Amino acid sequence: MTKKKVAIIGATGYTGSELVRILVNHPEVEITMITSETYAGKNITDVHPFLQGIADFKLHSVEDIDDANADLVFLALPHGVSMDFVKRFQNKPFKIVDLSGDFRLQTPEVYEEWYQKAHSFSQGFSLAKFGLPELFSEEIKQSNLVANPGCFPTGAILGAAPLLVGDYIEASPLIVDSKTGVTGAGIKSKPVNLYSNVNDNFKAYGLKKHRHTIEIQEVLGAAAGNDIAVQFTPHLLPIDRGILSTIYAKPKKSITDNDLQEIYSKFYAAKPFVRLRNQVPATKDVRGSNFCDIYTTYDDRTGMIIVISAIDNLVKGAAGQAVHNMNLMLGLDESAGLNLVPVQP
Amino acid sequence: MTKKKVAIIGATGYTGSELVRILVNHPEVEITMITSETYAGKNITDVHPFLQGIADFKLHSVEDIDDANADLVFLALPHGVSMDFVKRFQNKPFKIVDLSGDFRLQTPEVYEEWYQKAHSFSQGFSLAKFGLPELFSEEIKQSNLVANPGCFPTGAILGAAPLLVGDYIEASPLIVDSKTGVTGAGIKSKPVNLYSNVNDNFKAYGLKKHRHTIEIQEVLGAAAGNDIAVQFTPHLLPIDRGILSTIYAKPKKSITDNDLQEIYSKFYAAKPFVRLRNQVPATKDVRGSNFCDIYTTYDDRTGMIIVISAIDNLVKGAAGQAVHNMNLMLGLDESAGLNLVPVQP
Amino acid sequence: MTKKKVAIIGATGYTGSELVRILVNHPEVEITMITSETYAGKNITDVHPFLQGIADFKLHSVEDIDDANADLVFLALPHGVSMDFVKRFQNKPFKIVDLSGDFRLQTPEVYEEWYQKAHSFSQGFSLAKFGLPELFSEEIKQSNLVANPGCFPTGAILGAAPLLVGDYIEASPLIVDSKTGVTGAGIKSKPVNLYSNVNDNFKAYGLKKHRHTIEIQEVLGAAAGNDIAVQFTPHLLPIDRGILSTIYAKPKKSITDNDLQEIYSKFYAAKPFVRLRNQVPATKDVRGSNFCDIYTTYDDRTGMIIVISAIDNLVKGAAGQAVHNMNLMLGLDESAGLNLVPVQP
Amino acid sequence: MTKKKVAIIGATGYTGSELVRILVNHPEVEITMITSETYAGKNITDVHPFLQGIADFKLHSVEDIDDANADLVFLALPHGVSMDFVKRFQNKPFKIVDLSGDFRLQTPEVYEEWYQKAHSFSQGFSLAKFGLPELFSEEIKQSNLVANPGCFPTGAILGAAPLLVGDYIEASPLIVDSKTGVTGAGIKSKPVNLYSNVNDNFKAYGLKKHRHTIEIQEVLGAAAGNDIAVQFTPHLLPIDRGILSTIYAKPKKSITDNDLQEIYSKFYAAKPFVRLRNQVPATKDVRGSNFCDIYTTYDDRTGMIIVISAIDNLVKGAAGQAVHNMNLMLGLDESAGLNLVPVQP
Structure with missing residues (x-):
């Protein structure tokens, strides 16, 4: 079976590296690109040595995104930055799970009031679905843009x-x-x-x-x-x-x-x-x-x-839920790749 | 000036050793006895080596209490145990600060409901004052038995x-x-x-x-x-x-x-x-x-x-507040010995 | 393909529960019994709630061990206890990975000197192989009793x-x-x-x-x-x-x-x-x-x-290495089930 | 008795605030000035709220140092910065305890090899004594410049x-x-x-x-x-x-x-x-x-x-040892103000 292809934009932050941690063992998905503007050209193991031998992936610039041939892209970017990429990617062939807060609220006005920042892509609000699968799995399955909930x-x-x-x-x-x-x-x-x-x-x-x-x-x-x-x-x-x-x-x-x-x-x-x-x-x-x-x-x-x-x-509050949303958006079993046993003690 | 004499019953628990930590530097009080039934005969530094060179005190049995010539005794004992000592000490010449929960409530009935335990000295309830100096300093000054508040x-x-x-x-x-x-x-x-x-x-x-x-x-x-x-x-x-x-x-x-x-x-x-x-x-x-x-x-x-x-x-919620109560009960300046600067970081 | 059957003796300690954590996702092995003398009759999730929904297994007494039909048994028992079970199980049809220190040393005499305890099954020393796969994988593959190394x-x-x-x-x-x-x-x-x-x-x-x-x-x-x-x-x-x-x-x-x-x-x-x-x-x-x-x-x-x-x-120093040894002893791929990505941060 | 006057240059770092924590209870010394170039004009409690009510001191610029009328000045500054102040203060009437590494080594050449940095005041090396009182108390007593040892x-x-x-x-x-x-x-x-x-x-x-x-x-x-x-x-x-x-x-x-x-x-x-x-x-x-x-x-x-x-x-490895050195340099009892009981637990 051909695996679905995904890319992670902003792979060196905590949610980005957590996406890598989860996705390397996902049975139906492969990571075809990870990006970081700060560390482009380096390997992610230079930043996160715990991934040595597991994910010895090169970090690209987001400029290379088309080379990923991605079915779905995760945006693991700061609030206020993500919106520009959603805008820029609006005609791309891939679906998007945005882990920032930029499209979680109902209107740009509410966003601007609480985030104290102008929003650059207000059209995105009508496209984005709130990615809490326990409440909204049907909407998520149909969506091309999911706003992953806050933690x-x-x-x-x-x-x-x-x-x-x-x-x-x-x-x-x-x-x-x-x-x-x-x-x-x-x-x-x-x-x-x-x-x-x-x-x-x-x-x-x-x-x-x-x-x-x-x-x-x-x-x-x-x-x-x-x-x-x-x-x-x-x-x-x-x-x-x-x-x-x-x-x-x-x-x-x-x-x-x-x-x-x-x-x-x-x-x-x-x-x-x-x-x-x-x-x-x-x-x-x-x-x-x-x-x-x-x-x-x-x-x-x-x-x-x-x-x-x-x-x-970082998991149910970010990367795990993002993978859950990805599973729904790509028509996979909703639990695929998420058989993560709690680490206790 | 003669220092006031105090004893600590149950000196090896956390509140007991914290009383020692505070009182060794108190300018107007000296510790004349510390007790522990478990470790009687040993030195407190055998149990708490951090006190070596500071409080190389022998641990007595509570049976020796009269030798302390104490003006005030701290009971740093578990709930349900302390009441027996308050009863036993009722005619002793020293005042008592009880750090347990045994005399904090208004009636034995309420005590028994919430602590799920019979009370052995119900007469103590009318004698005990609730030792929160910010609210009850006048009552505390007049009292011979103070119930130190819970943390x-x-x-x-x-x-x-x-x-x-x-x-x-x-x-x-x-x-x-x-x-x-x-x-x-x-x-x-x-x-x-x-x-x-x-x-x-x-x-x-x-x-x-x-x-x-x-x-x-x-x-x-x-x-x-x-x-x-x-x-x-x-x-x-x-x-x-x-x-x-x-x-x-x-x-x-x-x-x-x-x-x-x-x-x-x-x-x-x-x-x-x-x-x-x-x-x-x-x-x-x-x-x-x-x-x-x-x-x-x-x-x-x-x-x-x-x-x-x-x-x-352990301080405002236990031993420090107990020393504050002691200061009030012994007619000392309420802040004496409590110039403890927070340890940060 | 039929999965191999394994049992864990002493499943509620840290190494036991870590074996469960690892083995529930092992592709070629199934846990057919877990035991605990202290909690026999309860579910392991009563002791380790983090396993709820993942390993809702009943805890047995070790007396039930034959019902496990195990190909291999892990002994996750204290030092000095494990030796009795190795002795008791010497004619059983299953292989054993012993996670205690009882068979790691070269002779009973050295054991008794360093553990200050008589050894009850000195014959075991000649059977046991030291289970450090990087050094002894060939011996481990041939062995029915592996002494899992200390951490x-x-x-x-x-x-x-x-x-x-x-x-x-x-x-x-x-x-x-x-x-x-x-x-x-x-x-x-x-x-x-x-x-x-x-x-x-x-x-x-x-x-x-x-x-x-x-x-x-x-x-x-x-x-x-x-x-x-x-x-x-x-x-x-x-x-x-x-x-x-x-x-x-x-x-x-x-x-x-x-x-x-x-x-x-x-x-x-x-x-x-x-x-x-x-x-x-x-x-x-x-x-x-x-x-x-x-x-x-x-x-x-x-x-x-x-x-x-x-x-x-708990992993390379205990349960993970035990699973590695199990893989070798059962003829599986040595890395099977051990694709555990470090949890960082 | 007149208290000795001391100033702390660089009071908002960890060693600076620890000096404040210790010195506010010193019986024979008063802090007459604390400085911070970053926070000059603010109160130290704005930076370290734990000092509220204890040391509500204004932070000065080091330019105000003469107003301190200090008998001794602590330099709690980074390596490589401190040397400039030792140079600048060489004709001031106060003694100096330098908590940096700038004058601890025997020669400027060794300093430059290990610190990878040119030294701006090589004359200081002959003046400075290594402030480890257990080994060098006599030299320290005679010195006007003590290099407080590294932790x-x-x-x-x-x-x-x-x-x-x-x-x-x-x-x-x-x-x-x-x-x-x-x-x-x-x-x-x-x-x-x-x-x-x-x-x-x-x-x-x-x-x-x-x-x-x-x-x-x-x-x-x-x-x-x-x-x-x-x-x-x-x-x-x-x-x-x-x-x-x-x-x-x-x-x-x-x-x-x-x-x-x-x-x-x-x-x-x-x-x-x-x-x-x-x-x-x-x-x-x-x-x-x-x-x-x-x-x-x-x-x-x-x-x-x-x-x-x-x-x-931060104490014996920095601020406490600095106070010990100060005591020796000012002719005070070597233990004065250092009756700090360990905080355990």
């Missing part, structure tokens, strides 16, 4: 969607208290990811205005069929990978733990990467894998529902 | 008290999403503090029924003058020391960041260990010190107040 | 063997300064793997008498064809997985970096899991994978050779 | 000096295998201190040519009275603070553990910051303190001596 939104939306779709909770702010590993801040050295600023430390950041707030709010609002408010607070964990979100919601009427389990089981039936847990999940339970682990409970003392979700931000 | 309650109560005392927030559940370092689980080896269960990992625990819930709720309810509900969710951080609590509350009426700063400044005026911050605090900003750092903000998009507090669970 | 010996022997086999270095003590992750101490909670004893900390241990000393010395001595002395000093790193060994040796005559590269390239030609590096390796470069990364250099200022090797102690 | 050299020299001064070991290369925390790389963000490059990772670096090699070799050679060769290999630990050095030496004649203890006890008698340990030390045993912990043993199987030393690189 925080992936965990938050999967955690809360069943409650909103089923109209079980009040419109009072949904509280999403999230904690993320450091790789979410990217591979470039800066104070936020300086070792001694993170190690043996913990803090909140981006209060009230983190860009993922609006992404969560838009998708969950659409799921609910009405406007909702999301109070999203990210925190920085001294770990490499992983996001754990603790979600607090007030139910419209009395509910039980059994009800919650039934609601979630039904909602995620036949979804291979959601694991409903009967213990509280830990980020390490999903590390290196494409799983989203979810735990739900109701506190009748306070009348609140608590939902906890855990993902690996 | 989570210290950060949560200091974070929320100004809002409840001033009647600024709704009675809907106060959400306290807390994250703690591992030393909170004690020095005894068990799966919860096994390195590879914690390192590069993060999870919630004790949902809905952690014992500190009721401690927070009782003290804040009393501060508010009416019953409140607290939704408290602890999480385990891969760090040694530190608790960060993110608190969500709905104000009764519109409020601003300036209002909040004014409310907190007034409430904590002349409190030497509360630092009101204009940036989001991190646990490492207070590591090794007796500070509680607090940040407040209002989100007018959602109509919610967010308060973040940070403490070192 | 430290794997890295140390692979690092030094080319120098000793080729007679390039002096007999003065070979210095092996090794640093290991915490999982080497096993899954049972004890002070050595207590989080706060390890985190933000580093120390040496087992000076002069660690049991792996003799294992390294015997194998390298045999490789050299004469007695050698090994000064082996292990240290404990605040990481989960990984061993880095820094080896110091005095060459018999002047040598260059190029000479060293040539010696090692020739020695490890066609060895799929040794990666000769031209940068200094890091433990994370091999984390989760079966690679041993090696770097060599000569310091003409001091006249010393320095060799650095890095492995994942 | 690695401090631990290595203190570990090996008694053996070389007493002529107990062979001239064959002294092997110093050292492991350091990340703060040794400074506060500026770069790949070497990027969190995910360090966390759960370990590697060697600077093989054969690290600048501290020559510093160790020169000082130990002078102590021995003849040339020696040092094989120094640094490694990077995933910890903030701490250096552990494992030193291997061949004795000239047979020796015992008791002999070693006697040699070291005599050598370090009355040295308040060296703790001779009868267990293997850990870096956390000295964290935050000015101690150097040393353990010695002899392996009669191999005929080698092993010495292990542990320090906190």
Whole structure:
């Protein structure tokens, strides 16, 4: 069988190298090109020695993209940069999975408000589908441009969607208290990811205005069929990978733990990467894998529902989900190449 | 000047050794006895070599307590054990700071409900004062028995008290999403503090029924003058020391960041260990010190107040606060011996 | 094609669960039984929730072993326990890979000296082959009992063997300064793997008498064809997985970096899991994978050779190497199921 | 009593802020100025919020130095920058402790060879004393310019000096295998201190040519009275603070553990910051303190001596030792202000 051909634009960042890590063992896809403007001409193993003997691929300039003969291209580029490539590639014969935030929101206006930046390709918004396969697999299959969800939104939306779709909770702010590993801040050295600023430390950041707030709010609002408010607070964990979100919601009427389990089981039936847990999940339970682990409970003392979700931000929150989207877009089995067992301990 | 004499019962656990770390440099107090039933006869440096040359003290059995001639005794014992010593010491000439949870709650009945254990000295409840100096310094000065607050309650109560005392927030559940370092689980080896269960990992625990819930709720309810509900969710951080609590509350009426700063400044005026911050605090900003750092903000998009507090669970959340209480009980300057600069990085 | 059948005795420890992690994706092998005397009757996901949806296997008692119809059995048991099972299984129709230290040394006498324990099955010594495939693949293929090497010996022997086999270095003590992750101490909670004893900390241990000393010395001595002395000093790193060994040796005559590269390239030609590096390796470069990364250099200022090797102690140092041995013993491709890409970051 | 006045040039780096942490509690010294060219005009708490309420000091430009009326000035500046300030300050009325590497070596020629940089003030070499108080306290007391030792050299020299001064070991290369925390790389963000490059990772670096090699070799050679060769290999630990050095030496004649203890006890008698340990030390045993912990043993199987030393690189390896030097230079008690208890856990 002929393998599908894919290229990765921006292969040396964390999401790019994670795509390589996953795709080298994908049974039906081959990487025909990887690019990096910074390191073009070098080998990716010069930048990421862990890939020696596994992916001794030369890094190209994106100018060479046509030589890839790609069926699908991953854009693993920073926010604000990706949009120019989507524009530039709009008439190319390949499909695109864009891992940036540039096409995740509903309108350019909302984008500009939350990203504080003009958008260069507003036509893209009508083409792009939000690539959360558990909610939108049919749209994704038909699409040529998929906006891969943000890491925080992936965990938050999967955690809360069943409650909103089923109209079980009040419109009072949904509280999403999230904690993320450091790789979410990217591979470039800066104070936020300086070792001694993170190690043996913990803090909140981006209060009230983190860009993922609006992404969560838009998708969950659409799921609910009405406007909702999301109070999203990210925190920085001294770990490499992983996001754990603790979600607090007030139910419209009395509910039980059994009800919650039934609601979630039904909602995620036949979804291979959601694991409903009967213990509280830990980020390490999903590390290196494409799983989203979810735990739900109701506190009748306070009348609140608590939902906890855990993902690996680089896999289910980025590269793994991108491969899942690729599988859907290329007509492959949705789980192909994603049999990644969590690395624990 | 004659120094006051103190003894530490249970000196080899984390709070016990932290008391030693602090008290060896206290200008007006000397340690005249430390005890450990497990290691009686050995030197504390056999258990904690970091104290070599600093506190080469012999560990006694508690049976020797009268030889200490103590003005004040610290009980650094497990919950459920401490109560027996408080009972046994009730006619001794020394004052007591009890670092366990045995006398923090309002009645033996509440204790038994949340600790799932019969209480052996219910008379102690009327004698014990809750040792949070920022709220109760006058009662503490008059008391012979102080119940040193729990680590989570210290950060949560200091974070929320100004809002409840001033009647600024709704009675809907106060959400306290807390994250703690591992030393909170004690020095005894068990799966919860096994390195590879914690390192590069993060999870919630004790949902809905952690014992500190009721401690927070009782003290804040009393501060508010009416019953409140607290939704408290602890999480385990891969760090040694530190608790960060993110608190969500709905104000009764519109409020601003300036209002909040004014409310907190007034409430904590002349409190030497509360630092009101204009940036989001991190646990490492207070590591090794007796500070509680607090940040407040209002989100007018959602109509919610967010308060973040940070403490070192072994200092402000245990041994430092115990020394603070001791200072008050012995008539010393409240800050004596507590000029501990955070160790950062 | 019919898959080979394997069983894992002692599946809930770190090496046992790592065998499960690797074998569930092995294309030519199926796990037909896993055992645990402690948890028999439970599911392995009760102990290791990260395996939910991947390996929802029941844990048996070893009494059920015949039901496994196994072609090969892994013994992932503590030292001193494993020997009894090798004895008990000596007439069983399956081959054995023993991951303990019980059959790695040359004689029961040496075992008893270094392990301070009587050996219960001295006949096993003549049957067992030392399972380091890079040196002994032919013997392993013919064997029914393979003693899987210790974690430290794997890295140390692979690092030094080319120098000793080729007679390039002096007999003065070979210095092996090794640093290991915490999982080497096993899954049972004890002070050595207590989080706060390890985190933000580093120390040496087992000076002069660690049991792996003799294992390294015997194998390298045999490789050299004469007695050698090994000064082996292990240290404990605040990481989960990984061993880095820094080896110091005095060459018999002047040598260059190029000479060293040539010696090692020739020695490890066609060895799929040794990666000769031209940068200094890091433990994370091999984390989760079966690679041993090696770097060599000569310091003409001091006249010393320095060799650095890095492995994942749970993979190349235990479960991965065991699967490699299994592949050889069952006549499979030696790399089957071991296409594990390092998880980095 | 009038306090002595000191200034810190370059107060916002790790050694600068550590000097502030220590000096704010020094009983006989006051900080009259701190400087930073980058942050001049701001408060140090803007850069290091952990100092809020403790050291709310304005950051000056070094141009203001005369206003400090300093008795002594600390230069906490990068290598290659410090020399210009020593030159510029040569006629100032204050003494200088230079924490950089610019005046630690014996000649400008050696400096230029190992630092690959021209030296701008070669006259300084004859003025500067090497500030290791355990070896050179008399010279330090008389000096106006002290070159504070490097972090690695401090631990290595203190570990090996008694053996070389007493002529107990062979001239064959002294092997110093050292492991350091990340703060040794400074506060500026770069790949070497990027969190995910360090966390759960370990590697060697600077093989054969690290600048501290020559510093160790020169000082130990002078102590021995003849040339020696040092094989120094640094490694990077995933910890903030701490250096552990494992030193291997061949004795000239047979020796015992008791002999070693006697040699070291005599050598370090009355040295308040060296703790001779009868267990293997850990870096956390000295964290935050000015101690150097040393353990010695002899392996009669191999005929080698092993010495292990542990320090906190920011305290005994930098700021604490600088304060120790200051105490000697200003005629204060050598331990004044250095009663820092290790922070453990």
